[in-house]
Amino acid sequence: MDVKHVLRKELRNQAKLHTLDDFMQEDKLSCDALLQSHAYKTADRVFAFMPLASEVNIKEILEHCIADKHLALPVCNEDTSLSFYEVKHLDALSLGRHGILAPETTQVAVPTEKDILIVPALAYTRTGDRLGRGKGYYDRYLSTYPTILSIGMCRTYQLLQSIPTEAWDIRVSKVLCAGVFY
Ligand SMILES: Nc1nc2c(c(=O)[nH]1)N(C=O)[C@@H](CNc1ccc(C(=O)N[C@@H](CCC(=O)O)C(=O)O)cc1)CN2
Numbered sequence: 537m538d539v540k541h542v543l544r545k546e547l548r549n550q551a552k553l554h555t556l557d558d559f560m561q562e563d564k565l566s567c568d569a570l571l572q573s574h575a576y577k578t579a580d581r582v583f584a585f586m587p588l589a590s591e592v593n594i595k596e597i598l599e600h601c602i603a604d605k606h607l608a609l610p611v612c613n614e615d616t617s618l619s620f621y622e623v624k625h626l627d628a629l630s631l632g633r634h635g636i637l638a639p640e641t642t643q644v645a646v647p648t649e650k651d652i653l654i655v656p657a658l659a660y661t662r663t664g665d666r667l668g669r670g671k672g673y674y675d676r677y678l679s680t681y682p683t684i685l686s687i688g689m690c691r692t693y694q695l696l697q698s699i700p701t702e703a704w705d706i707r708v709s710k711v712l713c714a715g716v717f718y
């Protein structure tokens with residue numbers, strides 16, 4: 537079996553060994569660290585994601601962005617590309633592809649150097665290698681906007697020594713885990 541496939545399965549099994557309470561403290565550390573970072577403070581807009589149970593709960597960050605800056609969230613397109621749209625209220629989202637809450641598709645937001653992108657994953661290494669959900673959505677997006685500052689966020693059990701990578705895999709600029717930037 538494909539190595540990435542096996543690793544995804546292992547991480548999903550590990551997630552099942554925990555309850556959400558187990559992560560409250562480290563998720564809070566990571567949200568605080570992001571909100572206090574120079575990257576966040578100087579960003580115009582934050583391109584983020586609606587967290588799933590197995591991802592760092594960044595809802596506090598999403599609320600901050602709506603209040604203080606501009607927030608954009610992704611929509612999965614049929615051709616497995618991603619598009620981001622500005623979101624003014626989290627209750628204006630509706631269920632999209634893969635069962636993830638997604639914004640209304642009004643005017644597409646295109647990231648510039650003044651923006652930051654927070655990237656979800658099943659796992660990261662400290663050097664920014666990433667294991668995603670296997671559809672290549674973020675690899676395509678990151679390859680389209682290679683100069684955007686990208687911050688991968690993960691939990692302690694998702695921070696690995698190494699991740700098998702392929703030619704198209706794109707590293708994130710920084711990784712934030714349990715309140716520590718790498
Ligand atoms: N919170 C969050 N939003 C995100 C991502 C993510 O990783 N996290 N994505 C990052 O790419 C995109 C969605 N990518 C996805 C890729 C594959 C599957 C998937 O295969 N899920 C189930 C099957 C359910 C289904 O596809 O409907 C599975 O794991 O078997 C889900 C989402 C965009 N939004």
Ligand SMILES: Nc1ncnc2c1ncn2[C@@H]1O[C@H](COP(=O)(O)OP(=O)(O)OP(=O)(O)O)[C@@H](O)[C@H]1O
Nearest residue numbers: 540667668669670671672673674675676679704705
């Ligand atoms: N820039 C790209 N252009 C075209 N296809 C790509 C690109 N990047 C990745 N792909 C394709 O996407 C598929 C999934 O790649 P991979 O397993 O690395 O996804 P992932 O990084 O785990 O997932 P995701 O980015 O959705 O979270 C691969 O079959 C690959 O060929």
